[in-house]
Amino acid sequence: MSEIKLVFDEIKPKKKAPEHLADLTIAERREKAESLGLPAFRANQIATHYFTHYNEEPDSWSDIPAAMRPLVAEHFLPKLLTPIRQVECDKGKTRKDLWRLHDGVLVETVLMRYKDRTTVCISSQAGCGMNFCATGQAGLTRNLTAGEITSQVAAAARACASGELPGGPTRLSNVVFMGMGEPLANYNAVMKSVRNIITPQPDGLGIGARSVTVSTVGLVPGIEKLTQEDLQITLAVSLHTPDDELRDTLVPVNSRWKVKEVLSAADKYVAMTGRRYSIEYALIRDINDQKWRADLLGRLLKNRHAHVNLIPLNPTPGSKWTASRKEDEIAFVKTLEKYGVPVTVRDTRGREIDGACGQLAAANKA
Numbered sequence: 001m002s003e004i005k006l007v008f009d010e011i012k013p014k015k016k017a018p019e020h021l022a023d024l025t026i027a028e029r030r031e032k033a034e035s036l037g038l039p040a041f042r043a044n045q046i047a048t049h050y051f052t053h054y055n056e057e058p059d060s061w062s063d064i065p066a067a068m069r070p071l072v073a074e075h076f077l078p079k080l081l082t083p084i085r086q087v088e089c090d091k092g093k094t095r096k097d098l099w100r101l102h103d104g105v106l107v108e109t110v111l112m113r114y115k116d117r118t119t120v121c122i123s124s125q126a127g128c129g130m131n132f133c134a135t136g137q138a139g140l141t142r143n144l145t146a147g148e149i150t151s152q153v154a155a156a157a158r159a160c161a162s163g164e165l166p167g168g169p170t171r172l173s174n175v176v177f178m179g180m181g182e183p184l185a186n187y188n189a190v191m192k193s194v195r196n197i198i199t200p201q202p203d204g205l206g207i208g209a210r211s212v213t214v215s216t217v218g219l220v221p222g223i224e225k226l227t228q229e230d231l232q233i234t235l236a237v238s239l240h241t242p243d244d245e246l247r248d249t250l251v252p253v254n255s256r257w258k259v260k261e262v263l264s265a266a267d268k269y270v271a272m273t274g275r276r277y278s279i280e281y282a283l284i285r286d287i288n289d290q291k292w293r294a295d296l297l298g299r300l301l302k303n304r305h306a307h308v309n310l311i312p313l314n315p316t317p318g319s320k321w322t323a324s325r326k327e328d329e330i331a332f333v334k335t336l337e338k339y340g341v342p343v344t345v346r347d348t349r350g351r352e353i354d355g356a357c358g359q360l361a362a363a364n365k366a
């Protein structure tokens, strides 16, 4: 098993990303407009263009005087994401976008259209310092700002609305913080982004809180803080094994917060919000897919409000692990069902374009 270094300290960018509308609260947006010599109501117009029409080109806005537009563009809508490359699979229904940030750092976003919903998987950090996935291999580069995170969602909403995905125009319905990075290690920017995502239009993107998922490797203080927000967003915990011995090696933060502590923090999230949480479990052949582990997981979860998402392991460079045998996966599901634990097997969307769970690693592929 490869050795993983835990990174809690972020590497500060040389120069912070320019301040964006999405970095500010509604009140701050109005204050900023005034500080630039604009009437406060201009802030609401700007927000409407950005969050309702997904339009970030003030030059095309007829309700803002032409002379005012360059100022608005510079101070409210600096270009935070430059598209570098787009790759698709599933006949265009899955698409991975590679973006360059203002300081040259690269991040990826994956957009997936299903029959009944369209989901964007966004990044909260460039690189990661926590998990065994491809993102973590290069370590953590830096936290993203709320503007940079929200802009990924706005770009996805625009792609959906403008009919870029096969099947015609649609609405972006779900957002998952399951791309690069550990969202709870970039707490403030992630929470600001969540508020931008769930605040009704025109001040936010108006996506239902229940359709937003924050996935964590198990940072207990972060889960506790999230609980206090009392929002209806979905919490996902990347557990990957029910026993501390193996989890210490798979997910190194387990040396700080053990399986039982993580689950009890998640239980409190349920008590506060009434929302069932999900347990993410990448099935790795002969590592964590044994019958006894399924039994242990079933016993741990049978009286909890949790749903298990089994993820067939996706290939990542240099890893000696592979996905479980089909029969072991089926047996794992059956065992959990025997305990009455709700379980689903996640599809491997985006595997062909290195866009599936655990595969995002923009830094290695510039």
Ligand code: SAH
Pocket: 128, 130, 131, 132, 133, 134, 177, 178, 179, 180, 181, 182, 183, 215, 216, 217, 236, 237, 238, 280, 281, 282, 311, 312, 313, 314, 315, 316, 357, 358, 359
């Ligand atoms: N840092 C957060 C968000 C990332 S979510 C977290 O860990 O929850 C990405 C999910 O994919 C995590 O559950 C991660 O453990 C899982 N994963 C990592 N590598 C994988 C792989 N090779 N195949 C399938 N899933 C993987």
